[in-house]
Amino acid sequence: MQTAAEIRLDRVFQALSDSTRRSILRRISRRELTVSEIAGPYDLTFAAVSKHLKVLEQASLIDRRKDGSFQMISLNPEAMKSADQWLRFYHQFWTARLESLKSLLEDKEKP
Amino acid sequence: MQTAAEIRLDRVFQALSDSTRRSILRRISRRELTVSEIAGPYDLTFAAVSKHLKVLEQASLIDRRKDGSFQMISLNPEAMKSADQWLRFYHQFWTARLESLKSLLEDKEKP
DNA sequence: TCTGCATTCAACCAAACAGTTGAATGTTGG
DNA sequence: CCAACATTCAACTGTTTGGTTGAATGCAGA
Numbered sequence: 601m602q603t604a605a606e607i608r609l610d611r612v613f614q615a616l617s618d619s620t621r622r623s624i625l626r627r628i629s630r631r632e633l634t635v636s637e638i639a640g641p642y643d644l645t646f647a648a649v650s651k652h653l654k655v656l657e658q659a660s661l662i663d664r665r666k667d668g669s670f671q672m673i674s675l676n677p678e679a680m681k682s683a684d685q686w687l688r689f690y691h692q693f694w695t696a697r698l699e700s701l702k703s704l705l706e707d708k709e710k711p
Numbered sequence: 712m713q714t715a716a717e718i719r720l721d722r723v724f725q726a727l728s729d730s731t732r733r734s735i736l737r738r739i740s741r742r743e744l745t746v747s748e749i750a751g752p753y754d755l756t757f758a759a760v761s762k763h764l765k766v767l768e769q770a771s772l773i774d775r776r777k778d779g780s781f782q783m784i785s786l787n788p789e790a791m792k793s794a795d796q797w798l799r800f801y802h803q804f805w806t807a808r809l810e811s812l813k814s815l816l817e818d819k820e821k822p
Numbered sequence: 823t824c825t826g827c828a829t830t831c832a833a834c835c836a837a838a839c840a841g842t843t844g845a846a847t848g849t850t851g852g
Numbered sequence: 853c854c855a856a857c858a859t860t861c862a863a864c865t866g867t868t869t870g871g872t873t874g875a876a877t878g879c880a881g882a
Binding site for chain 2: 602606607609610611613614616617618619622625626629675677678680681683684686687689690691693694
């Protein structure tokens with residue numbers, strides 16, 4: 601069974617698995633941008649960028665606001681929180697590993 | 712250009728975008744498991760599970776250790792750290808949003 | 823109203839993905 | 853050695869992904 605929460609998380613991680621999309625998120629975190637502004641730096645067609653935005657939207661990572669014939673795209677950080685919370689569980693594992701490495705080094709120093 | 716770091720991050724997020732794989736990670740975080748033990752609860756062939764493990768391995772999320780004819784699979788949390796660090800940048804955005812929501816509510820309370 | 827700009831839709835394509843089945847490759851206990 | 857077990861490989865399938873092109877839609881200014 602796939603719970604709704606799992607499906608949401610699937611979508612978030614999937615959306616984040618493309619570096620173009622991560623780069624878009626980074627740029628709109630500074631200020632909201634139009635689709636054309638977003639497309640600017642990439643060597644991609646508008647349609648391709650439009651699809652990336654749809655992926656981000658379906659993962660609830662962005663919001664859209666209509667401003668005349670433009671569309672203002674902005675960051676919606678809520679969905680990232682769920683990804684972050686999923687990862688938070690594993691903090692203990694990498695800090696634990698770091699600790700045991702540290703104590704290993706300390707043991708070496710004591711003759 | 713795709714830097715090596717970006718490709719690594721792509722792979723980590725991609726590996727995490729499947730709930731079966733996330734479930735595998737969660738289970739091996741308790742203790743290392745054999746491939747068969749991992750496969751047990753899922754309604755999947757061994758080959759399918761083997762493929763999931765390969766995806767996790769290529770994302771450097773797991774380690775394998777040979778023990779006779781068994782293979783012990785364990786968590787390698789290092790790669791998650793990079794995903795976590797990527798997300799850490801966005802903490803400010805969801806906490807900021809939370810703060811502004813809070814102050815909005817507080818303003819309402821003041822007549 | 824016509825033109826031009828911003829954006830999306832539809833159809834298509836190649837590559838990647840998630841799964842299957844069945845055969846192949848270790849490894850080990852008797 | 854060989855039978856049984858653990859795991860992977862190869863080949864195949866249907867679906868998704870990331871991209872393209874060209875047409876369609878929607879809005880705004882002259």
